[in-house]
Amino acid sequence: MVQTAPKTQFAEARTPSIEPLRQLVADDMAAVNREILARMASEVSLIPELASHLIAAGGKRIRPLLTLGAARLCGYRGDKHVLLAACVEFIHTATLLHDDVVDESERRRGNSTANVLWGNQPSVLVGDFLFSRAFQLMVETGSLEVLRILANASAVIAEGEVLQLMTANDMDSTEADYLRVIEAKTAALFAAATRVGAVIAGRPEPEVQAMDDYGRFLGIAFQLVDDALDYSSDGATLGKNTGDDFREGKVTLPVALAFDRGTEAERGFWRRVIERPEEQNDDDWSQALRYLERHGTIAETLERARLYGHKAHEALAVFPAVPAREALAEAVDFAIGRAL
Amino acid sequence: MVQTAPKTQFAEARTPSIEPLRQLVADDMAAVNREILARMASEVSLIPELASHLIAAGGKRIRPLLTLGAARLCGYRGDKHVLLAACVEFIHTATLLHDDVVDESERRRGNSTANVLWGNQPSVLVGDFLFSRAFQLMVETGSLEVLRILANASAVIAEGEVLQLMTANDMDSTEADYLRVIEAKTAALFAAATRVGAVIAGRPEPEVQAMDDYGRFLGIAFQLVDDALDYSSDGATLGKNTGDDFREGKVTLPVALAFDRGTEAERGFWRRVIERPEEQNDDDWSQALRYLERHGTIAETLERARLYGHKAHEALAVFPAVPAREALAEAVDFAIGRAL
Numbered sequence: 227m228v229q230t231a232p233k234t235q236f237a238e239a240r241t242p243s244i245e246p247l248r249q250l251v252a253d254d255m256a257a258v259n260r261e262i263l264a265r266m267a268s269e270v271s272l273i274p275e276l277a278s279h280l281i282a283a284g285g286k287r288i289r290p291l292l293t294l295g296a297a298r299l300c301g302y303r304g305d306k307h308v309l310l311a312a313c314v315e316f317i318h319t320a321t322l323l324h325d326d327v328v329d330e331s332e333r334r335r336g337n338s339t340a341n342v343l344w345g346n347q348p349s350v351l352v353g354d355f356l357f358s359r360a361f362q363l364m365v366e367t368g369s370l371e372v373l374r375i376l377a378n379a380s381a382v383i384a385e386g387e388v389l390q391l392m393t394a395n396d397m398d399s400t401e402a403d404y405l406r407v408i409e410a411k412t413a414a415l416f417a418a419a420t421r422v423g424a425v426i427a428g429r430p431e432p433e434v435q436a437m438d439d440y441g442r443f444l445g446i447a448f449q450l451v452d453d454a455l456d457y458s459s460d461g462a463t464l465g466k467n468t469g470d471d472f473r474e475g476k477v478t479l480p481v482a483l484a485f486d487r488g489t490e491a492e493r494g495f496w497r498r499v500i501e502r503p504e505e506q507n508d509d510d511w512s513q514a515l516r517y518l519e520r521h522g523t524i525a526e527t528l529e530r531a532r533l534y535g536h537k538a539h540e541a542l543a544v545f546p547a548v549p550a551r552e553a554l555a556e557a558v559d560f561a562i563g564r565a566l
Numbered sequence: 567m568v569q570t571a572p573k574t575q576f577a578e579a580r581t582p583s584i585e586p587l588r589q590l591v592a593d594d595m596a597a598v599n600r601e602i603l604a605r606m607a608s609e610v611s612l613i614p615e616l617a618s619h620l621i622a623a624g625g626k627r628i629r630p631l632l633t634l635g636a637a638r639l640c641g642y643r644g645d646k647h648v649l650l651a652a653c654v655e656f657i658h659t660a661t662l663l664h665d666d667v668v669d670e671s672e673r674r675r676g677n678s679t680a681n682v683l684w685g686n687q688p689s690v691l692v693g694d695f696l697f698s699r700a701f702q703l704m705v706e707t708g709s710l711e712v713l714r715i716l717a718n719a720s721a722v723i724a725e726g727e728v729l730q731l732m733t734a735n736d737m738d739s740t741e742a743d744y745l746r747v748i749e750a751k752t753a754a755l756f757a758a759a760t761r762v763g764a765v766i767a768g769r770p771e772p773e774v775q776a777m778d779d780y781g782r783f784l785g786i787a788f789q790l791v792d793d794a795l796d797y798s799s800d801g802a803t804l805g806k807n808t809g810d811d812f813r814e815g816k817v818t819l820p821v822a823l824a825f826d827r828g829t830e831a832e833r834g835f836w837r838r839v840i841e842r843p844e845e846q847n848d849d850d851w852s853q854a855l856r857y858l859e860r861h862g863t864i865a866e867t868l869e870r871a872r873l874y875g876h877k878a879h880e881a882l883a884v885f886p887a888v889p890a891r892e893a894l895a896e897a898v899d900f901a902i903g904r905a906l
Binding site for chain 1: 608609610611612613661664667668686687688690691692694695697698699701702704705708710713714717718720721723724725727728729731732
């Protein structure tokens with residue numbers, strides 16, 4: 227591991243963007259999109275109907291992009307990366323469907339959620355279907371190592387989601403709990419998405435580990451930024467409702483830090499609004515924003531995101547400075563730059 | 567394929583039982599139970615808590631028994647069948663957790679369901695965890711063929727569950743729809759459970775297919791009996807609420823047949839109680855039982871179960887008449903005999 231960040235980190239003067247990565251793997255991504263559409267198919271018409279509502283709505287498809295980018299950087303020359311990228315997106319989509327049921331969410335990517343449009347029942351079952359499809363895709367790659375990585379990641383994601391549920395509405399949950407949750411529910415899939423790119427390319431262990439580190443640190447940074455943005459005043463940025471975490475009483479880092487540093491009165495406020503969110507009143511949201519501002523916890527959350535972004539950059543240093551490395555490096559700055 | 571049923575079919579004078587199979591693989595089953603307990607473990611305490619509620623409550627563990635019995639009949643001499651039997655039970659448990667959320671069930675195996683005790687949210691997520699664990703167990707067997715079989719079965723199960731949802735509360739759904747549903751939601755896992763026993767034993771294709779057929783036909787018979795028993799007067803038989811299917815407006819075979827054969831008035835009755843079950847009144851249940859009795863559709867459903875049981879027996883004919891074959895044959899009669 228290098229001691230200093232590679233020079234990629236501040237090389238870009240323009241606003242960091244995901245576009246260089248997207249352009250680099252544009253042909254592969256077109257193949258992934260075809261694969262996704264083909265694999266959503268089922269004689270049971272509600273399945274493609276519901277799945278395409280979420281998948282067609284877009285989203286940035288950042289996870290499959292990362293798999294394709296990792297495979298490219300690792301010099302992979304086959305077609306299994308396309309299957310794996312589709313597989314990673316299916317796992318992600320399945321977790322979104324189940325998350326929205328669990329969180330009783332109403333908006334996602336600017337649209338009504340599937341659970342609102344079709345009810346919880348098909349959302350649960352179509353999630354199960356997509357998850358099974360993901361494993362069918364993995365089997366087609368013929369790599370047990372790939373199956374091992376993604377089965378492990380799936381179990382860790384589910385554990386993270388359950389832990390998130392257990393720590394929600396509990397102001398005694400800790401910053402450490404929060405980190406465990408985001409490492410499990412978000413970073414594990416990012417890490418698996420990039421690791422499998424190195425694995426199918428047959429790269430040696432240090433590079434496989436570097437790709438895993440890159441994905442994991444990027445995932446943590448990504449979620450930290452998401453959780454900071456949830457307390458921004460402009461919901462349009464994320465295409466979802468700002469304030470969701472607050473209304474659901476999730477103890478994300480901005481809140482955990484504000485609680486730690488708050489006066490007795492502030493701590494009482496956080497206990498009330500987080501532990502009994504159903505009693506929140508119209509003034510609580512702006513009061514919460516004032517407390518977060520007073521203790522600078524949004525800024526600190528973003529600073530943590532930058533630290534993890536730095537680690538993601540460092541992980542790339544074992545690879546040569548080819549366009550794929552530059553594009554993956556810029557993806558980190560893009561993930562963090564969403565908050566600016 | 568033989569033209570006549572093997573002599574095993576009516577060889578037993580005493581009441582058919584699952585006990586011979588259970589005793590035959592008792593040591594293996596003890597290992598499976600240890601594996602299940604070990605693999606439910608998680609640092610996230612709610613996971614083993616909720617999973618053990620359902621798994622410890624017992625149930626007959628018929629699916630893992632079938633995997634062990636199939637492996638025994640196929641002469642398997644390793645330890646992967648234990649992992650696979652645990653895996654099959656995990657897949658089944660995951661589907662039960664999700665089913666109970668989808669059906670809003672309140673009772674299962676004589677206990678309150680997990681969704682009633684802990685809420686829908688952890689039931690969905692712990693189901694996802696167990697499903698992921700199942701795939702981790704499969705990876706440990708090192709067999710891509712096993713992974714292919716069980717990933718396919720999982721996708722088919724989810725499709726069957728969605729189809730069941732689409733055909734519920736719809737008296738225009740057909741007997742063919744019903745058969746598709748039970749083949750997918752129940753028989754596919756039975757078939758996979760027995761097929762993998764032959765696959766890990768390295769048996770030739772005709773025997774693999776015979777084990778698949780045996781499991782599939784047994785699964786169909788099993789579900790037909792379940793659906794008949796749901797209209798029996800004694801709920802204790804199944805350890806679940808009699809009348810669940812009726813209250814949920816599922817179009818199972820007894821109802822589909824009674825609708826086909828009913829007078830205009832009867833068909834009006836079925837439309838009302840099945841398509842708008844929330845409007846059912848106290849007399850509707852006994853009225854439904856009278857109509858089913860009038861057209862003999864419970865008896866006919868059980869007769870269909872016996873026909874599929876016969877096919878399951880036939881499938882066993884390619885194997886020698888060893889104790890494992892006798893035990894698997896008796897399991898068929900046991901599944902059907904539950905209704906007597």
